[in-house]
Amino acid sequence: MSQNSTSPLILAITSQKGGVGKTTVAINLAYSLAKRGWRVLIADTDTQGSIGLSLSRRAKECKGLYDALRKDESPEKLVLSTRLAGLRVLTTGQCDFDLEESLDTDATKQKLGKLIRNLSSIDCDVIVIDTPAGVGPVTRSVLANSDRILVVEQAEPLGLRSLPLIIETLDRLRQRGARFQLSGIALNMVSHDREESLSAVRDLRELTPKGTVTQTIVPRDKAFLEASAKGIPVGMIGKNPPQAALVFDQLAAELEPSLNLTEADDAAQQLTQLMD
Structure with missing residues (x-):
């Protein structure tokens, strides 16, 4: 599968607070999209290097996005x-x-925004970008120059309380001219044996327009810890991947229409866009 005739869409994975499993979602979603036949680039804009450190201990020795930013190179x-x-x-x-x-200065933010936009020249179908937690200058620059946004929220009461802050940030960026669309809000670390977690899922669905929260929810599962310790996506654990890996295959399939990764179909139902 390949789009070929169009530039890749840039999908930014973001969250209002840290510790919600945003990087886990970014890595495993990118892996599932690639496994489904799409050409995927996953890019890390977190200065802590979460993607690289999650996949390889040698990553901190590799040159990457901020080296290109420093030298103003592709x-x-x-x-x-x-x-x-x-x-x-x-x-x-x-x-x-x-x-x-310098990342908080106008000059560097403009360079970073240009660099993010230029990623679209790379030959692939979709670019998944992991952003730093919160809505600091790097995250705002990435969001403003992305095509699609996936918000990751932890299924707990605190996650519900933080959601208005990220929505307000997205709204302000749109008011300033950003043209991204919201692909959805993905609920992560759902504990099916805890009523507080399940209640948070129900409440979030009730508080947002229908279709905003993805149908696929990501469970809390020890398989993610095992995958992180081994430096691999959860789908690469053993000959028979754990059930948790199938969740990201489902999430990838659900998001494909909003990422223009399926053939045009008049009957296809697009996810409701919260910002539209």
């Missing part, structure tokens, strides 16, 4: 291949103290 030559032919990785690279401090 990051295409810094893209790394993986064992799955359709999946490639652009790590954070080296972000030193001086560069990190």
Whole structure:
């Protein structure tokens, strides 16, 4: 499968707070999309290098996105291949103290925005970008220059309370001219044996327009810890991947229409866009 005739869409994975499993969602969603036949680039804009560190301990030695930003160069030559032919990785690279401090300046934010937009020149079908937690300058720059946004929320009361903050940020960016669409809100770390978690799922669905929260919810599962410890997506655990891996296959299939990764079909139902 391949779009070929169009530029890849940029999908930013974001969250209002840390610890919600945003990077886990980014890695495993990218892997499932690639496994389903799409050519995927996963790029890390978190200065902590979460993607690279989750997949390889050697990642911190590789040059990546912030090296390209520092030298004002194309990051295409810094893209790394993986064992799955359709999946490639652009790590954070080296972000030193001086560069990190400059990320809040207008000049650097403009350079970062240009760099994010230029990722669309890389030959692939979709670019999945993992952003830093929160809505700091890097995250805002990435969101403003993305085509689609997937918000990750933890299924707990605190997650519900933080949601208005990320929605307000998205709304302000749209008011300033950003043209992204919201692909959905993905609920992560759902504990099916805890009423508080299930109640949070129900409440979030009731509080948002129909279709905003993805039908696929990601459970809390020890398989994700095992995969992270081994530096692989959960779908690569053993000969028979755990049930948790199938969840991301379902999420990938659900998001494909909003990412223009399916053939046009008049009968296809698009996800309701919260911001429209």
